Amino acid sequence: MIEKNRALRWALACSVILATTWVQPAHAQSTTGAQRAAPSPASASSAAEAPPTVRPEIGNLLLDAQRLLAEKNNAQAAAKVQAAEAVADKTPYELHILARVKGALAIAMGDADLAVQQYELASQGPWLKPADKVPRLQAIVALYYNAKNYAKAIEWIEKYQQAGGDDPAMKMALAQSYYLKADYANAAKALAVEVGNAIAAGKAPDEMQLKLLIDSRVRLKDEAGSVKALETMVQYYPSQATWRALIARLWAKPQLAARLQMDVFRLQMAAAGLTDETDYTEMATLALQEGSAIEANKVLEQGYKAGVLVAGDKARELKRLTDKAGKSATEDQNTLEKDIVRARTLPDGHALFNYGFNLFQLGQSERAVALMEQALAKGIARNGDLARLRLVSVYAKLNQPEKAVELLTTLAGKVEPIGLDDCVRYWKLFLRR
Numbered sequence: 001m002i003e004k005n006r007a008l009r010w011a012l013a014c015s016v017i018l019a020t021t022w023v024q025p026a027h028a029q030s031t032t033g034a035q036r037a038a039p040s041p042a043s044a045s046s047a048a049e050a051p052p053t054v055r056p057e058i059g060n061l062l063l064d065a066q067r068l069l070a071e072k073n074n075a076q077a078a079a080k081v082q083a084a085e086a087v088a089d090k091t092p093y094e095l096h097i098l099a100r101v102k103g104a105l106a107i108a109m110g111d112a113d114l115a116v117q118q119y120e121l122a123s124q125g126p127w128l129k130p131a132d133k134v135p136r137l138q139a140i141v142a143l144y145y146n147a148k149n150y151a152k153a154i155e156w157i158e159k160y161q162q163a164g165g166d167d168p169a170m171k172m173a174l175a176q177s178y179y180l181k182a183d184y185a186n187a188a189k190a191l192a193v194e195v196g197n198a199i200a201a202g203k204a205p206d207e208m209q210l211k212l213l214i215d216s217r218v219r220l221k222d223e224a225g226s227v228k229a230l231e232t233m234v235q236y237y238p239s240q241a242t243w244r245a246l247i248a249r250l251w252a253k254p255q256l257a258a259r260l261q262m263d264v265f266r267l268q269m270a271a272a273g274l275t276d277e278t279d280y281t282e283m284a285t286l287a288l289q290e291g292s293a294i295e296a297n298k299v300l301e302q303g304y305k306a307g308v309l310v311a312g313d314k315a316r317e318l319k320r321l322t323d324k325a326g327k328s329a330t331e332d333q334n335t336l337e338k339d340i341v342r343a344r345t346l347p348d349g350h351a352l353f354n355y356g357f358n359l360f361q362l363g364q365s366e367r368a369v370a371l372m373e374q375a376l377a378k379g380i381a382r383n384g385d386l387a388r389l390r391l392v393s394v395y396a397k398l399n400q401p402e403k404a405v406e407l408l409t410t411l412a413g414k415v416e417p418i419g420l421d422d423c424v425r426y427w428k429l430f431l432r433r
Contacts, residue, residue, distance in 0.1 A: 052093035052127070058084045062101045069101075074108050081105055096127050103136065112143035112152065134165045145173055150181040168194075172209065179212050188216040188225065195232065204236045223249075234429050243272035243430075250422050257417030262286045263386060266393040267423055271430045274299075277308055281318065284325055291354065293328030294361040300325055332358060340371065349375030353387050360394055369394060385411055385420060392427055401431040 054062070061084040068077035081102055090098065103118035119136050122128050137160035144153040157174045171194055178187035191213040195205040210233045217226035230246045247268045250256070256264070265274075265283040274280050280303035287296035300322050303309035309318060332339075336358055343352040356371030372391050380387050388407050395404035404427065411424045 052091070054094050054097055055087070058087050058090065058094050058098070061087075062097060065101050065105070069104055069108055072108070074105065077105055077108075092125055093127060096122055096125050107139050107143060110143060110146065112140060112147055112149065115140050115143055116156075130163065133163045134160065137163055138165060138167065138170065141170065141173060145177065148180070150177040153177045154181070172206070175209065175212060179216060184216040184219045188213060188220060188222070191216065195229075199232075205232065207233075207237050210237070231425070231429065234426075235432065238430075238433060240272050244268075244275065246426065247272055250419060250426070253419055253422065256419045259383065259386065260417050260419045260423065262290055262292075263389045263393070263423055264419065266390065267426055267430070270393060270396050271426070274303070274306075274308070277303070277314070277318075280309055281314075281321060284321060288325060288328065292357065292361075293325055293332050294358045296325040297329035298361050333362065336362075347378075348382075349378035349380045350382060350387070352378065353380060353390075357390060357394070365394075365398055369398070385414060386417075389420070389423060389427075396427070396431060404431055 053059075061080045065077045065080035065084070068074075068080065081098070084098055084101075099118045099121035103115050103122060106112075106114035106118055119140060122136075123133070137156060141153050141156045141160060144150075144156060154174060154177045157170055157177070160170060171190070175187055175190040175194065178184070178190060191209050194209055195213060198205040210229060214226055214229040214233060217229055227246070227249050230242065230249065233242050234246050247264065250264055262283070265279075265286065268274065268279070269283075274283065280299055284296040284299045284303075287293070287299060300309065309322075311318075336355060340352070340355045340359075343355055346352070353372050353375035356368045356375060358368075359371065360368035369391075372387075372394065376384070376387060376391070388411060392404045392407050395401070395407065408424050408428055408431075411420065413421075414424070415421050
């Protein structure tokens with residue numbers, strides 16, 4: 001699931017960058033031993049207030065080590081550090097500076113455990129200010145993340161956040177660490193917070209965060225949560241692939257109403273397209289069953305044109321379906337004008353609506369829409385809501401989203417037949433583009 005994404009790239013680079021900022025210059029003290037041993041009374045108070053220093057025999061070695069680290073000469077830097085360690089009677093401040101340089105060396109060498117050890121030593125005493133802790137903690141996280149020790153990465157990200165760190169990349173690293181550790185519950189929790197914060201701030205959520213959130217909830221078998229995350233993905237990062245994934249969940253919806261299936265196909269065709277032979281043949285078969293032979297014939301024509309419907313194992317069934325759709329479509333087309341005249345006299349608009357839809361399939365869009373709107377105004381007693389949903393698909397094809405959304409508002413809050421509310425919501429998402 002995770003490739004070379006932003007947080008991973010950050011982790012790989014972080015330890016290299018922060019290794020050069022781990023230490024502060026180790027200034028060597030220039031005063032002589034005799035002067036240190038006998039300070040004058042007048043200078044005692046000012047000396048007490050002066051910043052601590054490092055003896056030259058230690059400081060010069062550590063300055064050399066810092067320079068060698070900047071040159072990426074880790075082996076010689078380690079030798080300088082080892083020599084500085086050998087100097088006896090180090091003061092607490094000298095131990096502090098030595099720990100900082102050893103920490104930088106540990107980061108450069110990718111040794112997370114040694115970096116942690118030196119961070120703990122450098123944190124002792126008053127010299128490591130709170131603001132200085134954050135980049136050091138960030139470097140430790142990067143080391144553990146790169147080493148795929150995600151439990152430790154999580155532990156140190158929490159310390160980083162407690163120290164006041166607020167880098168968005170670290171929040172992403174936390175979520176990814178949970179995910180890669182297979183702690184999908186905590187991954188989903190962390191990701192949902194970040195996605196929600198972005199939306200609340202009027203920003204698009206991070207695409208990778210959404211992908212991880214979807215996958216985490218799928219692995220948790222959280223159907224409602226994964227569908228909600230998919231809907232958010234479609235809203236901010238629409239693509240045929242995400243639309244197909246979302247509509248596949250709609251097809252898998254328990255008790256999806258049979259009479260709504262054709263409308264799901266129309267939504268799929270608009271948002272994600274039909275992908276294989278089964279899509280085309282099932283949609284055509286359903287259209288024939290609904291008495292929409294002209295639509296069925298058009299669907300099959302598109303399948304042949306796309307190169308999806310070809311002679312194969314099911315060639316005989318495909319030919320039978322194609323012949324039936326073609327024959328029925330021709331018959332319906334030949335009687336269509338008479339049927340429209342008759343339908344205008346009927347009190348219910350059901351037949352008039354269907355004939356208007358047939359006109360649309362034949363390319364007579366303006367006249368078709370007028371008839372369908374007249375039929376809805378007349379009233380459709382049976383499956384009137386599905387007629388409105390079908391007209392939405394027509395408006396969408398004609399690039400009339402305002403009229404489609406207006407019609408969808410009349411279906412808001414309706415949950416029967418099962419799946420209608422999903423279709424309404426998904427059409428609104430699609431029309432927002």
